[in-house]
Amino acid sequence: MNTKLRSISIAAALAASLGLAGCTSGSSPANGNTMPGMNHGSSSPMASMMPDANADHNQADIMFARMMIPHHAQAVEMSDIMLGKPDIPAEVTSLATRIKDAQAPEIETMTGWLKEWNQPTGMMDGATMPGHSMGGMVDADGINKLKTAEGTEAVRLFLTQMIGHHEGAITMAEQEISAGKYPEAIELCRAIVTSQTAEIVEMKGLLAGL
Secondary structure (H helix, E strand, O other), X not given: OHHHHHXXXXXXXXXXXXXXXXXXXXXXHXXXXXXXXXXXXXXXXXXXXXXXXXXXXXXXXXXXXXXXXXXXXXXXXXXXXXXXXXXXXXXXHHHHHHHHHHHHHHHHHHXXXXXXXXXXXXXXXXXXXXXXXXXXXXXXXXXXXXXXXXXXXXXXXXXXXXXXXXXXXXXXXXXXXHHOOOHHHHHHHHHHHHHHHHHHHHHHHHHHOO
């Protein structure tokens, strides 16, 4: 009787041991099961948008490029509108040409940076990027007024709008100089501040002469 009981006890212990081993192996990383919240292989979409700490650029550089591209694009659009109008003084068409010739290539440069950084290059606006604004942007109504204006009225409207537009660009550039990391972006911003400050002085002089 004792032998029989001892055999039953050994069998029960063995079964319990095998059951415990089965539970343990079923929860091991080898079977792909880990503790909740410990999946280190996952990453959020936001994390993929952030540059590595050792990268040559930072989030400020990314935001600057994404916001300045549409800002520049509008300046090019406004310049094209003026260049398509008749009877515009030569000094104004010269200014519009210089603005377009300077900013269109800069759009390509900044787009190239975003591609290198694996960042979206599509047009963005302040509404889709909370906490960031593109100062001096002209609303749709203002653009329509510029399109329909003629002669001196068109010149006055263009100069007034572009002064505000330039002031917004200078503010954005100064913010990038302070917070950015990418040397080429900072160099571009210094050039923007210098050239657009001079153009603001020029435009104010043209306004005064109307």
